[in-house]
Amino acid sequence: MNLNIKEIKQKINEWKNREWRWKGKGKIEIRFVCLIERAESFKELVDNLEIIICEYEKIKQLIEDKDIKEIAKLNLFCGNNVYEEMLKDILSSNKFISLTISFDENIAYVKYMERGxxxxxxxxxxxxxxxLQILKNRYENILKKQISIIEDAIPLTIPSQ
Incomplete structure (x- = not known):
């Protein structure tokens, strides 16, 4: 199936919580931001990421530039803004997780950042x-734990009537 850059760009623009931008000659950066509220959200995002990476591979093949080194970033933000003030103390040290998947020719690497x-x-x-497997296996438990902290904290932080 032949897809051109315009068709791929149009498809990417239909996805929720994404940014697309060209970075100079043959450089593309795709950034995805997702608000995680339940563990299922993470699984759904991982499932969709396979499609995203498939499209990313197509983009790479279409651009003939020997200096091409593309980066796809995935940032996962843990926490819910609705409860931000309520859970400020509890989540102050671990409400933010950033994951980056980068592709550099034949090497892929995952960068995980928490609390700096x-x-x-x-x-x-x-x-x-x-x-993808590292994301799913290694970080899903961390996300579940954080979600558990949020859910356990909500009843405790509601003022008694």
Whole structure:
């Protein structure tokens, strides 16, 4: 199936919570921001990420530039703005998780950041699906734990009548 850049760009523009921009000659940055409210949201996002990466691979193939080094960023924001003030103390140290998946020729790597602490996992091979598995297996438990903290805290922080 032949897709041109315009068709792919149109498809990407239909996706929710995304930014698309060109970064100079043959440079593309795709950034996804998602508000996580339930563990199912993370699973849904991971499932969609496979489609996103598939489209990303098509974009890479269409652009013939030997210097091309594209980056797709995935930022996950944990927490709910509605409860931000209510849970400020409880979530002050762990309401934000940032994950970045980057592709640099044959290397894919996942960068995980929490509370300013950074961890990088490098992956050999052209496929980014290994990165997806790391996201799902390694970070889903962290997200579930944070969601649990939020849910457990809500009843405790509602003022008694």
């Amino acid at each position: 602490k950074e961890e990088v996992v490098y992956l050999d091979g052209k496929s980014a699906y290994k990165a």
